Amino acid sequence: MSSNSNVPSNKDLLAKIVDALPHTTPFKAPEAIEVELGRTFMLRLGANESNWGCSPLAQRAAEDIASHLFKYGDPQSVELRTLLSKKLNYSIDSILIGEGIDGLIGLIIRAFINPNDHVITTHGSYPTFNFHANGFGARLIEIPYAGDQIDLDGLLSAAIQYQAKLIYLANPDNPSGTAYDRHTIELFVAKIPEGCLLILDEAYADFMPNTQLAEIDVYTSRVIRLRTFSKAHGLAGARVGYALAHPNYIATFHKIRQHFGVNLAGQVLCAASLRDAAYIEQVTKEVAEGRAEYYQLAESLGLRAIPSSTNFVTIDVGSIEKSIWWVKRLAEEGVFIRRPGTGALSQCIRITVGTRPERALLAEIMRKIHAEG
Known part of the structure; x- marks a missing residue:
């Protein structure tokens, strides 16, 4: 097959940020x-x-939905957001459904990060944050663990020093498994500097007692909480997660999110699982x-x-x-x-x-x- 010298190379077409990535x-x-x-x-x-595996109710829902998979999912995920609103006592306009926490992290970084903005995380914590941050040209600052736990003071100090836009914190943490109690997280949230947002990844929140989960008013704090149906709900293959945040942030995400990114089967199975506490x-x-x-x-x-x-x-x-x-x-x-x-x-x-x-x-x-x- 002959080559056409007029066809630009892949390197010529790539965005500079992407071309620089390994x-x-x-x-x-x-x-x-x-x-x-x-x-x-x-x-x-x-x-x-x-x-x-997933709940028996979710398994039955999977059987029932099979004949309906020619349909698109609800782009607003109204049923799922309504159930979460009642369960968590959050207003429906402060809830966003996404393609797992991974997809939501990418959406957050796309919404808030310009090239060369600083973001803070823990070296060795959940790597998908780094993956997206690098992909959008952020300057990633990684703080070492303090023994087996995330160094909260180190994260805050770095956020102040670098005037960071985002802090990423997984609580409970992956891969250490450790967690800070609600009082410690609430104090941490109160110290977040102006101009900075906290991404609080709570993928494993279902394994903590409710009494140990931080009380955070998303209407008055700069926090975006992320949770998932992949862990305790046994629906990792469905790829569904959700964000809890100020309605202004949620409205911003609606501007750029994939409106049909969450699939119909995932929506139905997660709704069924929520009904099987x-x-x-x-x-x-x-x-x-x-x-x-x-x-x-x-x-x-x-x-x-x-x-x-x-x-x-x-x-x-x-x-x-x-x-x-x-x-x-x-x-x-x-x-x-x-x-x-x-x-x-x-x-x-x-x-x-x-x-x-x-x-x-x-x-x-x-x-x-x-x-x-």
Whole structure:
């Protein structure tokens, strides 16, 4: 095939910001690892999904909606926003439904960030924020963890020093699993400098007691809260999340969002799941039991588990080399997990809490591997 010299190269067409970016993806999917290994995983404990699956009500809704998938979803997500409004006591105009928290983070950065604006995050925290920030030409300032926890004072100091537009904070945090209580978060919010917004990622909020979730008035604070149906609700494949924010911010997002970005099946399944509070309560209770089992397992192996407020537990195995070894050996035994790979957490492995049979099998495999030395 002959080439046409008049056709511009890909490099000529690319936006300068995009052209300067390295080729990267925030996560390596377990499916990609399975292709490399040439086999499927027996235990999938690395993506922090809910291995209990979604609510029976959501499963029935999935069957019912199948014959309606020729339709577009409701671009306003009225039913879902109405249910969330009643559940959370937020006005419907302060709620936005999006394509998971990942999509919402991208929307927020697009709305507020100009090239070279500074944004603040924790080095090694949820990487999708970095992915979007870099993609829109922001100047990313990363603050190290303070031990196992996010350094709140460090985030605030950097925001002031760099006159940052955005601070990203995951509470509970991924990948450490640690969380600050409501009083600490409320004090943090009160100290956010003028001209700065806080993105408060609460993907794992369902695993915390309601009494420990911060009371934040989005009408008087510069905070955008993000939550998801991917964790306790067991609907990661539906790709639905939501933002809670001042109606002025929500109205801004409506200017630029994909109005048909949230699919019909996702809307219907999430609405059904919200109507089954008893099932979500059961899942979170079993996750708490599983975390306790992981703590005991780690202790029995001479390892340190970091107390978690999520559906995973991060375990300190002593060194970077050992963490890499554990991930490799578990994969060879058919178990998919991940390792944080940053700072003090780089000597850790992160394991999703599985069902009771999955936990029993994991314990057996880990004891076998540990015996190898």
